Amino acid sequence: MTNQPTRRRPRPSEAEPQGFPARRAALRLLDAVLRRGQPLEQALGAAAGGLALPADRGLAHNIAALTLRHLVDLDALIDGATRQRLPDDAKARMVLRMALAQALLLETPHHAAVATALPLVDGGPRKLVHGVLSALLKQGAALPALPRLPGETEERWRAAWGDEMIAAASAAIAERPPLDLSLRDRDATADWTERLGGVSLAPGHVRIGADADVTALPGYGSGDWWVQDLAASLPARLLGPGNGRTALDLCAAPGGKTMQLAAAGWHVIAVDQSQRRSERMRANLARTGLDAVVIQADLLSWAPEEPVDAILLDAPCSATGIFRRHPDVIHRIGPRQIAEMAEIQAALLDRALGWLKPGGRLVYATCSLEPAEGEAQIAALLAHRRDIAPVDIDAACLPAGIPVTAPGQVRTRPDLLADLGRLDGFFIALLSRTEPV
The missing domain is CATH 3.40.50.150 (Vaccinia Virus protein VP39)
Incomplete structure (x- = not known):
């Protein structure tokens, strides 16, 4: 019988850390958006297709979305900690963005942010990623409360709408927006506002919190309303x-x-x-x-x-x-x-x-x-x-x-x-x- 080569089992230190598949999916999402120009929601299916748990899929989406909300300021931190500027589409930059977003916005423990970042750059500049992350986190790096918009977008919107709108746009992208519901029966606005614990800004409308589980709310199954800004x-x-x-x-x-x-x-x-x-x-x-x-x-x-x-x-x-x-x-x-x-x-x-x-x-x-x-x-x-x-x-x-x-x-x-x-x-x-x- 011909001897077959045996596959070496990874040592414990080489095994995928807990939560790594969701981070890998998040990296794919960012690559799809920033390098290939795909919409985030459209890219989610392919990027997170291998994730069995809805919670992992949600985490991947949340990491990618938070990174995009604060991208300009994350890049400023990275550029301030590297001698040579990393290319915009470099995997190392993508991974650093994600890891910093988790540590600074999701309050992921620093060791977990680093541990799930390094395997993403296997075959790449692991030492660079580790060094930049460690330096920034030890220094107590922080992000501004209001994210900056991409320069081109900011210039275009400032020319059209002025400085006040730029400030409002920065405030708007810093947080998840509330959920607006349109009612099938506008005459029932007061009743649904009370039942859903929201506020109404117009007949046939109710506004509720961003974190509501839509499908679990009263009236969803019976079709009394639908989500619509x-x-x-x-x-x-x-x-x-x-x-x-x-x-x-x-x-x-x-x-x-x-x-x-x-x-x-x-x-x-x-x-x-x-x-x-x-x-x-x-x-x-x-x-x-x-x-x-x-x-x-x-x-x-x-x-x-x-x-x-x-x-x-x-x-x-x-x-x-x-x-x-x-x-x-x-x-x-x-x-x-x-x-x-x-x-x-x-x-x-x-x-x-x-x-x-x-x-x-x-x-x-x-x-x-x-x-x-x-x-x-x-x-x-x-x-x-x-x-x-x-x-x-x-x-x-x-x-x-x-x-x-x-x-x-x-x-x-x-x-x-x-x-x-x-x-x-x-x-x-x-x-x-x-x-x-």
Whole structure:
């Protein structure tokens, strides 16, 4: 019998430390976001696919998200402790970011942060990582209370919105935002506010704490409400009661606005290109007991059979307005992506307006803090479409503290409702078709 080589068992010191698989998944997540430009939530499935326990999956996501929230300041600590600057995409830098985030933000014991970091750089500069970590932790390194934004993002937003918004954005990304719930029955707002122990900022809305276990709350299983940021609920609110009229909800998944419109009495035709997201929308409709026609289609080739009374176009965008929920966006999105999205938005907006009855109304919305995807988009549209006009927005349709910023326009930013938990960044325009094209 031929002798087979035996595999050497690792010594105890070489065995994977407790919690290492979650850290390895977190490293994969950061690599997917920062090197390959993938959204954090989209990358989670592949990065954490080998984790059997939901708690490990949650830890991996939390480490990656916290690292992204404080990335600029973590890099400043690292650069201050190295003689030569590590490349932005170097594994050593990624591991140092993660380990420091755990030690300084999650209060992970220092020895555990180091022990789970070093195996991640096997075959790499372990001594460098160990030395930098040890030096910084012994020195009592600390992060500022308010994280700094990436330089390019900060410059762009300061030019658009000023210093006050930059300070608000830093405060917003420092903490997890509260959860907003939209109610199926707006007349039951007081009852659900009491039952859920929250606060209501508008009819049909309840705001609760960020740490709530959504699926365990009363009303989830019975479909009495769904999670939807208050800013994201504004576009559908502007269309008012449906009274059986027909509305198109375009780019509709996962269905929050579709459910709002259905609950307000609209006959809704909801269109989205993604099969997975359309299936999720159908599940949400089934849970809430609300009705809508769901169509999976590309809006650049699909068209309705006849003109409709109202259209809600929640256009694809950079999503920079939801940075406090998805901190990866401010590290992935730049001028090129914004310009590409603006081009798609213009094409969709121009096409959708052709499906509107004369006198009908269209709401255009983006979850973006970029003027190119909001104010500039509407200015360009109105300059070349003489059949389209802004519609005055009744301030009574908006929660207190959210102003109308221009005729037919609302802009939400994180400096609004600061003492009540803030808002995501949205741009919303209400338009009417005044005559046939």
